[in-house]
Amino acid sequence: MTSDTVRVRFAPSPTGYFHVGGARTALYNWLFARHHGGKFILRIEDTDRTRYQPQALPDLLEALRWLGLCWDEGPQVGGGYGPYYQSDRQELYQEYAQQLVKEGHAYPCYCSPERLRQVREEQRAAGIPPGYDRHCRDLTEKEIAEYEAQGLKPVIRLAAPLEGTTSFDDLLRGHITVNNRQLDDMVLLKSDGFPTYHLANVVDDHLMEITHILRGEEWLSSVPKHVLLYDAFGWEMPVQAHLPTILDPSGEGKLSKRKKQTPGKKEMPTFVHEFREAGYLPEAMVNFLALVGWAYDGQTEFFTRDELIRYFELEGVSKSPSAFSYDKLEHMNAAYIRELGQNDLAGRLMRVLQEEGLDADFETVLQAVPLIQTRIRTLKDAIPLLDFFFVEEIDYDPELLIQKGMGAEGTVEALKAAREILAAMESFDREMLEATLRQAAKDLDLGLGPFFGGVRVACAGRRVAPPLFGMLAILGQVTVVERLDKAIRLLAESA
RNA sequence: GCCCCCAUCGUCUAGUGGUCUAGGACACAGCCCUUUCAAGGCUGCGACAGGGAUUCGAGUUCCCUUGGGGGCACCA
Numbered sequence: 001m002t003s004d005t006v007r008v009r010f011a012p013s014p015t016g017y018f019h020v021g022g023a024r025t026a027l028y029n030w031l032f033a034r035h036h037g038g039k040f041i042l043r044i045e046d047t048d049r050t051r052y053q054p055q056a057l058p059d060l061l062e063a064l065r066w067l068g069l070c071w072d073e074g075p076q077v078g079g080g081y082g083p084y085y086q087s088d089r090q091e092l093y094q095e096y097a098q099q100l101v102k103e104g105h106a107y108p109c110y111c112s113p114e115r116l117r118q119v120r121e122e123q124r125a126a127g128i129p130p131g132y133d134r135h136c137r138d139l140t141e142k143e144i145a146e147y148e149a150q151g152l153k154p155v156i157r158l159a160a161p162l163e164g165t166t167s168f169d170d171l172l173r174g175h176i177t178v179n180n181r182q183l184d185d186m187v188l189l190k191s192d193g194f195p196t197y198h199l200a201n202v203v204d205d206h207l208m209e210i211t212h213i214l215r216g217e218e219w220l221s222s223v224p225k226h227v228l229l230y231d232a233f234g235w236e237m238p239v240q241a242h243l244p245t246i247l248d249p250s251g252e253g254k255l256s257k258r259k260k261q262t263p264g265k266k267e268m269p270t271f272v273h274e275f276r277e278a279g280y281l282p283e284a285m286v287n288f289l290a291l292v293g294w295a296y297d298g299q300t301e302f303f304t305r306d307e308l309i310r311y312f313e314l315e316g317v318s319k320s321p322s323a324f325s326y327d328k329l330e331h332m333n334a335a336y337i338r339e340l341g342q343n344d345l346a347g348r349l350m351r352v353l354q355e356e357g358l359d360a361d362f363e364t365v366l367q368a369v370p371l372i373q374t375r376i377r378t379l380k381d382a383i384p385l386l387d388f389f390f391v392e393e394i395d396y397d398p399e400l401l402i403q404k405g406m407g408a409e410g411t412v413e414a415l416k417a418a419r420e421i422l423a424a425m426e427s428f429d430r431e432m433l434e435a436t437l438r439q440a441a442k443d444l445d446l447g448l449g450p451f452f453g454g455v456r457v458a459c460a461g462r463r464v465a466p467p468l469f470g471m472l473a474i475l476g477q478v479t480v481v482e483r484l485d486k487a488i489r490l491l492a493e494s495a
Numbered sequence: 496g497c498c499c500c501c502a503u504c505g506u507c508u509a510g511u512g513g514u515c516u517a518g519g520a521c522a523c524a525g526c527c528c529u530u531u532c533a534a535g536g537c538u539g540c541g542a543c544a545g546g547g548a549u550u551c552g553a554g555u556u557c558c559c560u561u562g563g564g565g566g567c568a569c570c571a
Contacts, residue, residue: 013571048570113569120568129497130567155569173500182498182567190569197571221499221566242500245564249506254564291507291520298509299519318508320501321564328507328521338534374534385532437530452530464532 006038007211010071011201013045014056017271018063020324021216021246021256024289028243029214030069031290031312038211042074043204044085047194063272066282068305073208081208086200093195096203096233097156097188105232106188108154109136110147131184132157156189158228166224171212171241171314178224186225198222202229205238212239214314217321241314244293245321255324268326279352279379280329284336288329293318302335334377342369349386352379358390367474371466385466389474394461394483398490401457403450411454412491417444418455419484428477433469458487 010026012018033040042064046052061075073079083089100106109132120130137159139147147154160183167177188199195203205213220242230237246255255270269275275285287303295318296303296311303311337345346366353360365386372385388394402411421440425432441451452468459480465471472480 011571015571045571051570109569111569116568124496127496157569170500176499178498184567187569192569194569196569201571216565217500218565219571224499244501247564293507295508297519301507301520318501322508323506325506325521331521334534372533375532377533441530448530450530456531460531462531466532468530 005211006033006036007041007209008033008038008214009041009043009205009208009210011043011045011204011215012060013048013051013197014053014060015048015051016053016056017273018056018060019256019271020269020275020289021254023063023067023069023272023285024246024292025214025216025243026064026069027067027286027289028294028312028317030071031308032212032214032314033072034309035312039072040069041079041081041208041210042071042084043208044075044087045197045200046085046087047197047200049192049194059271059273063276066272066276067286068282086195086204089200089204090193090195092207093189093199093203094193097195097199100158100188100232101156103232104159106156106158107137107139107185108144109157109185109187110139110144110152110154111135129182132186134185137185153191155187155191157185157187158225158232160185160225160228166227168223168227168237168240170220170223171239172317172319173220173242176220176223180224183225183228188229198225198229202226202233202235206230206233206235210238212241214241214243217242217245241317244318246292247321247323249323249325279376279381280333281336281340281348281379284329284333287336288332292324293322301332330377337376337379338374340373342366342373345369345373348379349382352382353386353390356383356387358383358387360386360390364389364474368466368470371470371474375466384462384464388460388462388465393486394459396457396461398487398494400461400463401454401487401491403453405447406450406454408491408494411450412488414444414446414451415454415458415484415488415491418451419481419488422472422477422484423481425477428473428480430469430473433472437469454487455484459483 008029010029012022012026030040032038044057057075064071071077073081074084078084086093097106101108111132115135116132119133119135123130136154136157161180164180165177166180166183167175169175186198187196189195204210223240223242227237247253248255249268269278272285276282283305286305286308287301290303290308290312291301294312294316296316340348343366346362346369349365349369350360350362353365368386368389372382375385376382401415402408403414406414417440418437421436422433425436437452437455438448441448444451453463455472456465456468457463459465459472459475475483
């Protein structure tokens, strides 16, 4: 294959929020296109009016942009093969369907949905594979005229061969053959005039000169039907590669089909926008997603975008379904956060803090970044480590102040001592704070843990907080003394 | 029920007949470091689904079984 002829497409249907599984498919298509210097096309398959969701399209476009998967042709960017919305291509599908009817490859079917359902039920009851019984396949001109006279709107069905076999090659799975008896006469054009996936997909892939189809494994069993269509049209079928399914972390069932609520467990994101909101970095998502079903050498796990483009090969794509590991994603996200420049991280944290309703200022966040950079796995993890910098009064349970082995009274004494020492300091920088407080602990004969622990809770309102000295320096002497005073008062009151 | 696909540690995977007493990563456990929590360092736990066949030799090839996944719409 010549590298400049590769054309791949990602063709989602706007029926809901954009899912990570779809993102992985889009990513592989994008990587494949970039690797071969080809084109990545985005096509919107909006042919189902009943499932259409208006928020799905903006969600999809935003998610793809967030992940950095820019498309060369498609919505908002145009291209020479448009339109890229199938709803704008209706006449095209109707023409092609009519062509097939004319040539005897397809026929109108007037069966009602009720009849079809009934047929299926009977088949199921009888233990035979469900499928259309080809009731309308050999209608006479007269019968057709009668149906039309009744005002019935037909669907157009493909006249699939009754015998023989159909086979094709999948780049990942090799040669696949099915018995034509398994194929039924699929609907190409619905009675509302819209095409089904099968027709629209085949027509568009041909017209858009798609060279490689990389899509989810769930499509594998409909490829034989597509082969029939390509044959009927006399077109060459693009190269096929069916990507393994992404499974729920339990390994049971597709991630996209998982029940959102697992009792007793926290709800994990599955939509791309949810990952963004949860504080995952797009570069980490891309790196991680690339590795769900693909490996380079089994050793390297961190790749820049350019490295992914350079190394990505279909040959490295796994055939078996893979579970989606949130643990590994978090690990990778944390690693990416650690690699971020301080200004960069601070900027990203600002957005998260503001979304949380905190009145954060960039300077303070930037100062705090070195304290928390190794402590957060997602951007959202920063909230409990930073929120107390940006509120007037912190609110917490006074019980938290009490340190192990010190009791309430001992803690009050330690806090009072710390308050006096801190209030008396002339310079409040990190080094000075560390030197002073360490000396104080020694002088007071107090353990570092309990002594520092009380001050930490008094100033942060939490037992887990950023490293003490840096935190105090950022808070500033006035605030620190105020908070210590309050802590002493609270503890005295509750005792 | 029928059809298709798949099968290495709990998970993601490396492995394309001999270098495999099977490598890496996540998770988990222990130790070190340590003011909390992390990060970091070291160590440990842990897999070729089962059975046949081919071969001097099989994780690697073939068959069967089992298991898992997907599909069987006027949805994509």
